[in-house]
Amino acid sequence: MSALSDAAQALLGAARRAGADVAEVVLQHGAAVSVQRRLGKIEETERAETREIALRVFIGRASAAVSASAIDEAGFARLAEQAVSMARVVPEDPYAEIPQAPPPLDAAFLELDGQVEPEMEVLIDRAAAAEEAALSVPGITNSEGASASWSRAISVLATSHGFVGEYARSNHGLSVTAIAGAGVDMQRDYDFSSALHGEDLDNPVTLGRHAAARALARLNPTRPATARLPVLFHPRVAGSILGHLAGAISGGAIARGTSFLKDALGKPVFAPGITITDDPLRVRGLRSRPFDREGQPVAAMNFIEDGVLTGWILDTRSANQLGLKTNGHAGGLANFYMAAGRLNQAELMADIAEGLFVTELIGMGVNGLTGDYSRGAAGFMIRNGVLAEPVAEFTIAGNLKDMFLNITAASDLTFKRGTDAPTLRIEGMILAGA
Secondary structure (H helix, E strand, O other): OOHHHHHHHHHHHHHHHHOOOEEEEEEEEEEEEEEEEEOOEEEEEEEEEEEEEEEEEEEOOEEEEEEEOOOOHHHHHHHHHHHHHHHOOOOOOOOOOOOOOOOOOOHHHHOOOOOOOOOHHHHHHHHHHHHHHHHOOOOEEEEEEEEEEEEEEEEEEEEOOOOEEEEEEEEEEEEEEEEEOOHHHOEEEEEEEEEOOHHHOOOHHHHHHHHHHHHHHOOOOEOOOOEEEEEEEOHHHHHHHHHHHHHHOEHHHHHHOOOOOOOOOOOEOOOOOOOEEEOOOOOOOOOOOOOOOOOOOOOOEEEEEOOEEOOOEOOHHHHHHHOOOOOOOOOOOOOEEEOOOOEOHHHHHOOOOEEEEEEEEEEEEEOOOOOEEEEEEEEEEEEOOEEEEEEEEEEEEEEHHHHHHOEEEEOOOOOOOOEEOOOEEEEEEEEEOO
16 A cells, blocks of 8 residues: 555544544645746746545544645544544434445556656746747737646545545646737637646647637627527537536435426436436546545446436435435546537538527526526627627526527537537527627
8 A cells, every 4th residue: 555545544543543433534645837928938837735634434423524734644643533523513414424335446547647747848848839829820919828737646535444545647737828909809718738648638839829710710799689599509618518417417406406407317308319428437538537436436327318317416425315326426527528419510500590609608697496597608600501700798598408408419529628518509599689
């Protein structure tokens, strides 16, 4: 075992000696490096290391949790005593428990860990290449800069039932933001890439040129007229639709009865042909993991299959409340995505006489209880099947129940964010503009 695993076992021992019936420990040791560059100058470099520890103890069905920002075995007895003292005075929770778990998978096959910290010069070169590529595009007048980063975290989960799991994850990031125009007519846009391994990052020059092209395309926007029309969501905002689904099928929300999908299990909630999957075991997936937050085994699961809702996002507590079994989703979703459709983006809009292509969303106007949806947006009009003038300062609205049932997916799915969808077309949304 590693030093972190040894420390976790030591804290479990302290919890048992303090009087805990069962206990759970999470330890994490992380390091992060970043650089920010703007207009050819390095504005900031930073390196940080973090150590975090969390202990949860049970006395009967009563539980309490404590945390600390230092892994110091000399303080474990005091930390454990604090947690046990708290658990003795809180009411019992009939649904909470620390579950038994089988031995964890070896995470090596997931290729989550790039291990080697890059030199600062490597990060500087990535940021420089991205920003210079953006600034070299005619019409780009300024830059909000480019940033490059690397991080690595080692995580350990151990329980008094005998489970000990450990894995490491690294991440490389790169982003760039370009500005076009001048004065009150300026427009900005961005591009980014994130990957567990540096060689999987998108080319910095390509990112810079994309950011520049997007900023230029947004110049001189108008405010569109109010209408009901088909709306296309660019992939970089389409994932937000899946985010609203995730909130609606959370086991906690279902148990509380606070989801607009609480009675929808086994029923069609999306258009036929739509499949939405969570895959924790994708090799080099941004959120892949060998076990969930409770040590339970994980596997790919279709939450939406041919439009039908098949299950909830469950941890042990919410599963117990609902009379179900946990499904490896304690701690939430991993790599959540909607399967690609058959039509490309151009084909998806080809028959639209007038529509809207959304590239940016603003605010979070979504009611999880009713499904009512209203968000500020910006993008482009679609006229006679092609993109037309840029538009801004408007709101799109609908209800997620209707939106889900009227979705068509394009074929341009890429795994870039952890929650991913291709371009999505949704019929009959309300555009509230001029």
